Amino acid sequence: MQNLKTEPLRLITISISHYCEKARWALDRLEVAYIEESHAPLFHRIATRSRGGKNAVPVLVTPAGTLSDSTDILHYLDGLAQNNKQLYPTEPALRQQVEQLEELFDTQLGPATRQWAYSCLPDDRTLLLKLWRQGAPPVEQALLPIVFPLLRQLLRQRYRISATSGVAAYKDIQRVFETVNGLLAGCPYLVGDCFSAADLTFAALAAPALRPENYGVKALQSHELPQDMLAQVKQLRQTPAGAHAMRLYREERHRPS
Ligand SMILES: N[C@@H](CCC(=O)N[C@@H](CS)C(=O)NCC(=O)O)C(=O)O
Structure with missing residues (x-):
């Protein structure tokens, strides 16, 4: 456990980002001050x-030192964890499975849910500004409307946002969910018999497509979102993988009091 006399760690985020949620969940779970x-x-x-x-x-x-990748952050935090809270199993074969799944979710699920969610959102300045200004310092909130056109263009280019890419991204999400459905098959967790970095990463990176209640920051309200998008969220929640992530958010995602 962290030495309480040390300075709290500093987590730099774009608060709505699901990769940031992954790191935030690990910090909260391991009760590390930050x-x-x-x-x-x-x-x-x-x-x-x-x-x-x-x-x-x-x-x-x-x-x-400074860590600039969510997986590096989880590994570092795991070194501070008490035994019963560790995110990576000590048994080498199980640890390897957790790390392989984390890599799959980081490289395939996270990009797909982000691309899908942005492709579904209406091209609505008010909505996007609301999403992006959360938790930002007042000066950035004030400047955000000025840089908004540039930001929107960068977002579209960087994450290849379009109606067509949204359809492909939804298929990518379904493919990863199929893999997870197969792994769960009656098991309460993805690897072994306890919660691990694989479960945490899956739930956090699936969150934009599932909209779980306990997500670390307030996302947009359902009434602000298109019906088609909500229908796809409902469809994904009904799969074993979706139900698994929703359960993890209910039972394992606690915020510090
Ligand atoms: N592999 C990285 C991916 C993180 C990532 O994609 N972060 C996005 C937010 S969801 C980001 O910072 N985008 C802004 C940018 O690259 O300028 C991780 O696991 O930490």
Whole structure:
């Protein structure tokens, strides 16, 4: 467990990001003291770069250095965890399975749910600004409407957002869910008999497509979203993989009091 005399860790985020939610969930679960420093997209790069990170969030600033990848963050935090809270099994074969699944979710599920969610959202300035300004400092909130056209264009290019890519992304999500359905087959967790980094990563990175209640920050309200999008959320929630992630959010996602 973390030495309480040390400075709290600093988590730099774009608060709505599901990769940031992955890191935030691990910090909350392991009861590690931290301060979340949220930024609006684009502005976040000033914070990450000035702390020795790269362009992407989450970034965790620790006494041992700056970590700029969610998986590196989970590994670091696991080193601070008490035995019964560890996110990676000690048994090598089980650990390897957890790491392989985490890699699958990081590289396939996370990009797909992000691409799908942005492709479904109406091209609505008010909605996107609401999503991006959450938790950001007042000065960034004030500047966000000015950089909005640039930001929207960058988002579309970087994540290849279009109606067609949204359809393909939904299929990618379904493919990963099929794999998870197969792994669950009556088991309460993805690997072995306890919660691991594989479950946490799956639930956090699936969250944009499932909209679980206990997500770390408030997302958009259902009435703000298109019916087609909500119908696909419902469809995914009804799969064993979707139900698994929803259960994990209900039973395993606790916020510090
Ligand atoms: N492999 C990275 C991916 C993180 C990632 O894709 N972060 C996105 C937010 S969801 C980001 O920072 N995008 C902004 C940018 O790259 O400028 C991780 O696991 O931490």
